[in-house]
Amino acid sequence: MRDATPTRIVGTPALRKEGFGKVTGGARYIDDIVLLGMWHGATVRSSIARGAIKDIRFGAGINWDEFVIVTAKDIPGANCIPLIVDNDQPVLADARVNHPEEPVVLLAHPDKARLHEAVEAVEIDYDPLPAVFTIEESERQQTIVWGEDNVIKRFLVEKGDVDSAWQHAAHIVSGEYRTGAQEQLYIENNGVIAEWSDADGLIIRGSMQCPYYVHKALLRVFDLPAEKVRVIQAETGGAFGGKEDYPSLIAAHAGLLALKAGRPVKIIYDREEDLAATTKRHPSRTRYRTAVDKDGHLLAMDIQVDLDGGAYATVSPTVLSRATIHSAGPYLCENIRVRSHAWATNVPPHGAFRGFGSPQTIFGIERHMDQIAKAVGISPEEVRRRNFLAQGNATATGQLIRDPIDLRGMMDRALKVSDYHAKRARFARENATSSAIKHGMGIASFMHGAGFTGSGERYLNSLVGLEADASGHLTVLVSSTEFGQGTNTMLSQVVAEALGLSCEDVSIAQPDTNRVPNSGPTVASRTTMIVGRLVHDAALALAGILREKNLLSEEFSADEFRAACAAYTAQFGALRSEARYQPPKDIFWDDAKYQGDAYPAFAWAVYVAEVAVDTRTYAAEVVNFYTVQEVGRVMNPVLAAGQIEGGVAQGVGYALYEKVVWKDGRMSNNQMTNYIIPTAADVPNIEVYFEEMPCEHGPYGAKGLGELPHDGPAPAILNAIQDAAGISFTSIPLLPEDIFLRMAEAPEPECLEIVGSAKGPQ
Amino acid sequence: MRSNVSEYEFIAPGSLDAVLALLSAEPGAWTPMAGGTELMVALGAGRLEQRKLVSLWGIGELRGITASADWLTIGAGATYTDIRENAAIAKEFPLLARSASWTGAIANQNRGTLGGNIVNASPAADSPPVLLVYEAEIELVSAQGARRMNYSEFHLGYKRTVLRPQELVMAVHLPRGHRLPVEYLRKVGTRNAMAISKVALAGVGAMQSGKVQTVRIAAASLRETPARLSMTEAVLVGHALTSDRIQAARKALLQEVKPIDDVRSTAKYRAHVAANLLEEFLNQMAASES
């Protein structure tokens, strides 16, 4: 597949499959769906961070007979949502609560308007227990809130011999970097409708990314056989990872109410509840201690990665894994040690969000590279150039880069399209004289692994199906979901290309566990590369079935294909093919040592930010943002550019605007007026450039690209701010109030140490 | 929606007299709703305590923008869109058109009214600083009659005003023909659009023979009400804008503001940025004569 055979449909801006329905209001989201006799559900949540539940009282002034009430006692099966760690997050807190906003009691009523006051009238008495809210408090291990040591997960990655490298260093540079929580802020809040019948069991419709995650969770919670749980994805208005694991919990809640009420129950979160209760990006602290020679070559990297996992494990082990593997950046270094921990705290569990751990550590390494450049006395672009991975090099996990890569060429292009050198020279001149607004340029170079980490894809063992009817119309059967990113369009393009048809000849079945096989979750930039490839194989298999019956020749036209489908269905009935994931033969991963081929492929990028820092308001604004990326074959240039632009916008928010204000473990700014995301007026001019180096793993040479653009903006922007203002900021979100503290007061020393420093990971 | 709308009463008598009669018959029982862009937010969040609402929307007497020889009169029910589109405002009171342009988004501007902004009395509101530097007067009306006063006397304390329960704001009057050569307005919000001010400063002034002849400065989010900065003004009037004088003005400003720490910003930041904005305004003043 590596050869770039000319294509008719792949690589063209095919129109979005679901675009017309969304634009004309025809798309039906979960809150648009009303079932006969349906009631509404609501959730009573914990008001404290940690404690034992003493009593639950149903206050006066409410006719409780009108309500259906569910507590942990009503759960027919296990009171937990199994994902990675067993006996993890409970469906409903039973004896104790471990974070604010933890679900404790569920209520249902026919009139939605009556629920709010009823929720307020449920009083829960607690015996409070001491709680921890930060990585620092958790790692102190004075209060143990998880297991024996508060550690949800730890990894150790070792390459070469870090400890012997320091003595050869010309410079030792240490630094500590921090990133905050970030809310996904999909437009459509979370919502689910559950139906129960003794004959069919439980039917769930909802806004979600991963129908089979929900399915798996409900089997345990309701103690049902697989065929008695059916999960259907409704039109989903954005997710960004935020609907990866949490919908399982809401589905369980709605299901419990439906079971007890004997009628359908709908639960829709409002924005305040969604912000306060559901997952966010893991806050992080990364520490780098690096040895470099006099020319800036990396001799050793000692890296410590710490994530705040929140009160339950949920996806933290895999987020930590991706954070760990990406922490050394796209650089060659013979001696690397990464020690990483996900710490438990008493805040709502942190979860998946575009990038899944890598934006955190790429922020660390890319800020740190600029500090190394300073220490060595070379430019930020030069320090990167000198250390870039090349074909044949090995990454931190010892993964040999077999595919051709051209980071140096991408760096050249990024500097050229951004007019980097000329602008930097001009800004240096102007900043020295003009007082009000300082301009600067910053770079980040990085990679993002496509697909599940390590042996993940082997375990997933994904299966896809393809059906053709008598007219030759095709339906793709996958559990991969559309939530705005363009999955359905891309999969249609793959099938149309493979069978010589047009996109209109292909439909995507609504993800429904009764109808579609498990093609895995829609996460990890895996859908195009992994699922797209399987759908391609299924398309070829379908043509193969027709050929086997001598209904189709090697070369065929669309009409011949249609005729063959008609003949086949008349003679043999349903026409259907399948394709199952086959692990590539040359990919190995050792989970115990955390060594080997972490990902089948990486996407690579070099981003350049141009910023303006206003010295009167201390506000940093991104003026221009230049992106050069290599993502394999670009399947659909419009959708691909949209992914990059959207990811950059979210990255700008991550860097400069979006701050979750915590109060005793609870988000206190859980409204869109106070949780500030950038508007169109705050998002810079974004330029998108693709390099295309077809990859053998994906369909037509594609790799993954959805998460990549969230990784680079934050460090590029803070590097640019350092260039503009001469101050090294190490923490995001970086708000004007933070810049003010450093700029208005006496200039502080840079956050770096030269030889002889003892600080940093030891 | 965290409120149960069936617990609320909302009526629309349709004329000014009918609304005033209702307010007088049961003082305090009814809350007027103009564009609803404050009240509906409170309703959605489940914190609208007033259960009886009377609509002002569509009452023509409240909405017009008219000019006499000495005054430009803006009805309390005029929307931000009305203000932005009015030629006289654009020409004679451009700061008001500008503050209207960055209040909320287009949808808010089509509904939100000047009267609602004033009566809601948020210290962060965008219109009040402009009205203060333009020396606006405000007209209040009830079934018993009307009264008119300087707008600077309208705000009493945090979200407290002189408005009586049976009164409505009828209009705001802006004095014509006194436009000063230097006008300044800057809003520092949490972002470039759809933002509530962390601090905002409005200023108008004139220099004569190298000295400050007239200056009026007002701010948002720096005190418990929108406020004129009269101590700062006093330090400036009659003086040349030397760097020492500007420093003295900064100091005066820092003495008379009382900003707070809240979810949007910090007191320190607000005070310091306000002083920076003041300096920016004074630099414009200083440059205006050359």
Ligand SMILES: Cc1cc2nc3c(=O)[nH]c(=O)nc-3n(C[C@H](O)[C@H](O)[C@H](O)COP(=O)(O)OP(=O)(O)OC[C@H]3O[C@@H](n4cnc5c(N)ncnc54)[C@H](O)[C@@H]3O)c2cc1C
């Ligand atoms: C998304 C959004 C963004 C916003 N952005 C901004 C912004 O950038 N800057 C800003 O300043 N504000 C902003 N606001 C707040 C609001 O839009 C303004 O304050 C607006 O001017 C309120 O006017 P209204 O007519 O909608 O008020 P309403 O909600 O109708 O009323 C507000 C208050 O004023 C009273 N009232 C209204 N008219 C009269 C009258 N004639 N006489 C007596 N009492 C009266 C009401 O009883 C109520 O107490 C925003 C609001 C939203 C929802």
